[in-house]
Amino acid sequence: MSYFLLKEPPRREHRLNACIASGGTLSDMKNRKMRCCVPDGERTFTQNNICLLLPALGMMNSIPNSVVLMHGAVGCGSSSHGGNVGVRAGNNHRWGVIKDGTWLSTALNESDVICGGEEKLEAAIREIDEHYKPMIIFVVAGCVPGIIGDDVDGVAQRIQSEVSANILPVHCEGFKTKIWATAYDAVYHAIGRVMLQDTSKNIALKKPEKPTVNLMNVSSMGRVDEVELERLLRALGLEVNIFPVFSKPEKMYAMTHADLSISTCPTHDDYLLKHLQEKYGIPFVLKHMPIGIGNTSEWLRNVAAFFQLENQVEKIIAEEEAELETALQEFKEFFRGKKVFVSAGEFRALATAILLAELGFEVVAVRSFHHDEFADSEYEKLSKITAKDFPLNIANCQPFEEANLIRRVKPDLFLGHMNGNSTAAKLGIATNVIYNVGLQFIGYQGAYQLARRLYRQLTNPGFNQNISKWVQLPYSEDWYQQDPFAHIKQSEGEV
């Protein structure tokens, strides 16, 4: 049975055997599939981080003509104050209008916890429909309704016929999954169930005449990154439609008309792309991120092969790589042999590490937020290009392990996710952020722009060096003497 017939998507721990706790080396990973987690108790000490709600909001807050209604306590979703920075910039870059996102909260209080919040939710949806007249109301379930038993789907179903907006229930109960990438499934699930239906309005949408692809973006890409990929795909003569971040609700159904769907991040897209194939017969390419020189070329080749454009693509790749190689010359000698540590979402971390090796850096450690089977080929590539073993840590952030590792491997440069660079920074290491919408990262141009940023940051890492002399990380000296993976419970059979 299709997952999309269920009320909520399965968690990734179950669907993909994804896990978040492992410490070892790259060769451990290459030689065998990782079995890294003891279910529900992977570390004996943990730091709190994000839950699936935060990345889910990154997608939802971007959708034009939609509002996001958080059903939860008043704090759930206040991360949107941070996310709004990207919404404003994203609207500006796409349509030349600086516009805030619209997020709302049912602000459940003590009496709602006791008496249930369904009536409040129902009233709120009706008021919002009338007041904002949006095309979509994302109704997001947080932890509280998940425990007190509010039936968010039931409320949506009951009143859908009485409101004009499409109600999209999205399950983001933080206690239900450790893998925050489940967020993407949660949002896609709702879009798939509601926005891709064969309504008369939808069916009237014309099929494109030219060969057309669905380019699946992610909320960590800025418009600049999309422009780069569009440029390359158009050079192959393809029409490009971009989903789901910042995609207009009325155009979402067009997803079902493409000849091919192309993922820019397998961690992000597998759930929807399999659905588009099963239900609408749209094949897909889901292999790796177009980050780095080799990976960008490989990504293009995969698309071109589908359309039998092998000759054209090789010509484009040869020209692109030659031009980029020449441009990178002025940085490469400076980068050669400098040690780099990378920490991010699995594909992003691996693709970035491979790119850094391409630029001449020595990769000395990699951390991925989680692990699942999709990334196996990327570990192979990384191992091949670095030709050296180094620590590999699967961790949903857990900066205490990172601090311990950094002290051991002593990198010159650290690349971490947003909010994940301060540990390295306070240890005096030059850093560059991996996820900051608007800082170009993807494709050939992204590789070049990253090189420019790294050159600049390595030329004067004074801010971090100075701060490291005067501030301390909050860890005991004793912790630095321990094995960095001392708090990971290995599963049975693990050595």
Place this chain on the structure above:
Amino acid sequence: MKHFIERPRFTCALGGAIATVTALPRAVHILHAPPGCAGNTAWTQMGGCGLQVGGYCGGISIPGTNVQEREVVFGGSDRLEEQIQNTLKVMDADLYVVLTSCVAEIIGDDVDSVIAPFQNDETQIISAETGGFKGNSYLGYEIVLESILKNYVTRGEATVKGRVNLWGIAPSFDVFWRGNLEGLRQLLSRLGLEVNTFFTVDDHLDGIRQASSAQLNIVVSDVLGWQAAEISQELHGIPYLVSPLPIGPSASDLFLRRVGEALSLREALIEEVITTENQRYYKLLEPLTDCYNDMDLQRYAAVVGDSNYATAITAFLENDFGWLPQVIVITDTLIEEQQERIINRLSSLKSGRIPKIIFKGDSTDIAKCIKDHWEGSKTQYGKYVNALSPAFVVGSSLDRPLAQELGAAHLSISFPVSNRAVIDRGYTGYQGGLRLIEDLISAIIVNR
């Protein structure tokens, strides 16, 4: 009444508590919470707190149990015990504070019985019930403060003359909290007082532990810190004084006189300080006189902010700066008694004028109320239009579209402040009034 809030200008009690513990010297939290509560607070700070995220231990460095379904079904006490045990080994702190989340409180784990075996002379560990559904981030500040007073501050200390505690300013959710606390410390030190502010970089845990030795507790808020002051009066026998947040000369004059009175300080000393400070303030302001007058820098103002800022800034604009505040919107959630206090405060401006006072937390409602007032105040005779112009909106970064619609200049002061970088800037005291003038005028002349 509506059943939702649009873009609430605070986060939950847990978020407020997280920020408050981060601000304590050498303190580390242990969140009994699902994954996400710390990250949510970090992203909230990143977007709303003047680019200040975390501190010694903040953001995603905060230890926590990362409660999952298993704990929801079977209880989370064992996991919390394991987490505390290892936190004491991994983290370096002199005070540990266990904070509970919605999930921990609904499942009903008995936190106090889990932490009791860990408490000894070497390990200071306390807890606070800060489930998000209890209320907003301002409440989180209060709950942590109350727990410190009840569970950490020693009892039976001898009173030290001239020592005072200062409360009513919530770390992070008053974006200018560091500077505001520091400004008041400096102001009160002019009277020879030793001020315990708890949350600045110059505070230390020993001082907080001995807070019961203070002669007076000073609460600079009509809303926050009252309960803490009551508790301290009961437990430590310390009387308290309530004042609005003093911004600029008029409010500072009054503040100093009231503190002097409460501590029976020499009246001549107070008046001498007031005179010196006013002389200094106006000497510094003097060179702005040409441009203030020539550039016609007086404005009609709409003030949007939490109860501390809305009243304090309105009073400054009207009493000290000669502007014309028209509509005041108070954005935090207040009970009726607190609303009355605010109304009284705003009804006693020097001019006797009473601005329109609105209690709303919803961003669309706020904009609509202000636009309606602006529209309703307009008179027109043929081509002659008398509108509330030139105008200024002092609010949060969410009020920029409103300012644009009114053709007004704008300054973000109350949470969220996404478009300013704040380190230790503050608006309290005489000096703070000058900072506020700089920021207001700079916003008007940004394209000059």
